[in-house]
Structure formats: C-alpha cells, structure tokens
Amino acid sequence: MKIMVLLKRTPDTEARIKLSADGKTIDDEGIQYILNPYDEFALEEALQIKDKLGSGEIIACSYGTEAQRDIIVRGLAMGADRGLLITAEARRDSLGISKVLAKAVEKEQPDIVFCGKQGIDDDNMHVGVMVAEYLGWPHVNVVNKLTLDGRTATVEREVEGGQMEVYESQLPLIIGANKALNSPRYVSLPGIMKAKRKPLDVLTAADLGGEAATCKSEIIGYQYPPEKPPGRLFKDKPLAEMVDEVVRLLREEAKVI
Numbered sequence: 436m437k438i439m440v441l442l443k444r445t446p447d448t449e450a451r452i453k454l455s456a457d458g459k460t461i462d463d464e465g466i467q468y469i470l471n472p473y474d475e476f477a478l479e480e481a482l483q484i485k486d487k488l489g490s491g492e493i494i495a496c497s498y499g500t501e502a503q504r505d506i507i508v509r510g511l512a513m514g515a516d517r518g519l520l521i522t523a524e525a526r527r528d529s530l531g532i533s534k535v536l537a538k539a540v541e542k543e544q545p546d547i548v549f550c551g552k553q554g555i556d557d558d559n560m561h562v563g564v565m566v567a568e569y570l571g572w573p574h575v576n577v578v579n580k581l582t583l584d585g586r587t588a589t590v591e592r593e594v595e596g597g598q599m600e601v602y603e604s605q606l607p608l609i610i611g612a613n614k615a616l617n618s619p620r621y622v623s624l625p626g627i628m629k630a631k632r633k634p635l636d637v638l639t640a641a642d643l644g645g646e647a648a649t650c651k652s653e654i655i656g657y658q659y660p661p662e663k664p665p666g667r668l669f670k671d672k673p674l675a676e677m678v679d680e681v682v683r684l685l686r687e688e689a690k691v692i
C-alpha cells in the first residue's frame with residue numbers, strides 16, 4: 436500500500452509569538468518550529484498500517500520553503516520511506532497550497548493520504564478537505580479511528596456531544612487525523628541516522644505539471660490579543676473577609692456568577 440502524509444511546519448506551542456514590523460506575518464527570530472502535532476498522529480497511523488501489512492511505502496510531503504525540509508526529515512526519522520518537498524518562492528493561501536498538493540497526490544497515486552485535522556497555528560482545517568475536493572476523492576476529517584479491510588475503510592469521527600459518526604469508504608481516501616487516533620512514537624537515534632540516507636526529492640509546482648499556485652486571499656494584518664488586566668492579590672485580612680470580597684468582585688465586576 437502506498438501512503439502519503441502531508442506535513443505542515445508550525446511554531447512550537449511554547450513559542451512566544453512576536454509580529455513582524457508590518458504586522459502581516461510573525462517574526463521568525465528566535466522561534467522554534469516543529470512538525471504540526473496533528474501531523475504526527477497522521478504519520479503514526481500510516482506507519483502502523485505499514486507495520487500491520489508488512490509492506491508498503493510512506494511518502495512524507497510538505498509544501499513551502501526550504502525551511503520545510505526539517506519537518507520532512509523528522510517524518511523520515513519517525514519511519515517514512517521517502518520525502519517530497521515542494522518549494523515555492525512566495526507565501527500561498529490554503530487554496531493555492533491545496534491545488535499544488537493535489538497535483539503531488541495525482542503524480543504519486545497513493546492509496547491513502549493522511550493529514551492533520553488542522554494546523555495548530557492557522558487553525559483553518561482547510562487543506563485536507565480542499566485537496567480531496569480537487570481530486571474528487573472522499574475525505575473524512577477529525578478522525579478518531581480507522582479500520583482497513585482490503586480496500587474498504589471504516590472511519591469513525593467524533594461529533595459535538597461525544598457522538599460517533601461512522602463512515603465506510605473505498606480507497607483512495609483522505610483522512611484528517613485527530614489526537615485520539617493513536618499515540619505517536621518517539622523519534623529514535625537510529626531513526627535519525629537512517630533519515631539522512633533516505634531519498635528526499637525537491638520539486639516545484641511547475642515540475643508537477645501545475646501552474647504556480649495562486650493566492651485568492653491576503654492577510655491584511657495580525658493583531659495581538661487584548662492585554663489581560665493584572666491579577667489581584669488578596670492578603671493580610673481574615674480569610675472569611677477575603678472570600679466575601681472575591682465573591683463580590685466575581686458577581687459585580689467580572690459578572691461571572
């Protein structure tokens with residue numbers, strides 16, 4: 436079975452985000468980038484399928500700048516067999532990215548494509564769904580469980596209120612991984628050493644037979660969230676008095692009770 440996993444590079448969840456001078460992007464200085472955490476669940480599922488079947492090929496693919504190479508190498512260190520980096524000169528929106536990724540999927544003809552349910556930075560949940568729409572493939576997002584029986588996939592996704600929706604689909608299929616899907620493995624030292632010897636192709640949209648991706652939307656600017664008011668400390672008074680004061684403030688100022 437041939438499986439493709441789409442990987443996105445995101446700022447570390449612990450990173451303190453600073454905006455660039457024009458406010459249109461984030462300032463990269465001092466920011467640690469990681470593999471989008473949901474993409475780890477996506478890759479782990481692909482690896483477990485290959486382990487179970489005893490054969491297959493997993494392609495780790497990302498679209499962006501040369502900086503994306505690091506997360507592909509991480510994917511190779513986790514166990515993917517081959518990397519595919521698609522580079523572009525300018526930033527693209529989700530639609531443009533999906534169009535190019537769909538071309539890559541068309542070229543590779545995998546049986547399943549895994550992606551994360553969302554990028555933890557932009558939080559759009561666009562790409563997997565749009566790639567599927569470009570290809571005319573079925574897709575299910577926010578997937579908690581996947582069972583394969585030959586070319587038939589049974590897919591469970593959790594919906595509001597904890598209910599499960601169950602889908603059945605023939606392959607090929609695009610799956611958006613949720614964190615309940617599995618527990619991603621740690622990257623081992625031998626895995627890191629092996630990753631250096633695995634093939635990693637670098638292509639452009641033109642190499643894939645597609646036009647350069649267009650951008651239909653433009654980010655006008657990012658804004659910091661409003662400053663939180665400073666915390667208040669209650670001390671040096673009898674406990675009952677302080678509790679009364681906290682309750683009064685919660686009722687009259689915060690209006691939460």
Ligand SMILES: Cc1cc2nc3c(=O)[nH]c(=O)nc-3n(C[C@H](O)[C@H](O)[C@H](O)COP(=O)(O)OP(=O)(O)OC[C@H]3O[C@@H](n4cnc5c(N)ncnc54)[C@H](O)[C@@H]3O)c2cc1C
Binds near residue numbers: 461524
């Ligand atoms: C040359 C270039 C430069 C860019 N520079 C920036 C930048 O500086 N800052 C910035 O915020 N964004 C940048 N982007 C866009 C960014 O890489 C994202 O792909 C885009 O914002 C879509 O992310 P999302 O959160 O909307 O994806 P979602 O739809 O939320 O992601 C869902 C899933 O789709 C897959 N996916 C998403 N994006 C990609 C991708 N690029 N490659 C492979 N799989 C993907 C992942 O599996 C992800 O879990 C750039 C893109 C390009 C092509």
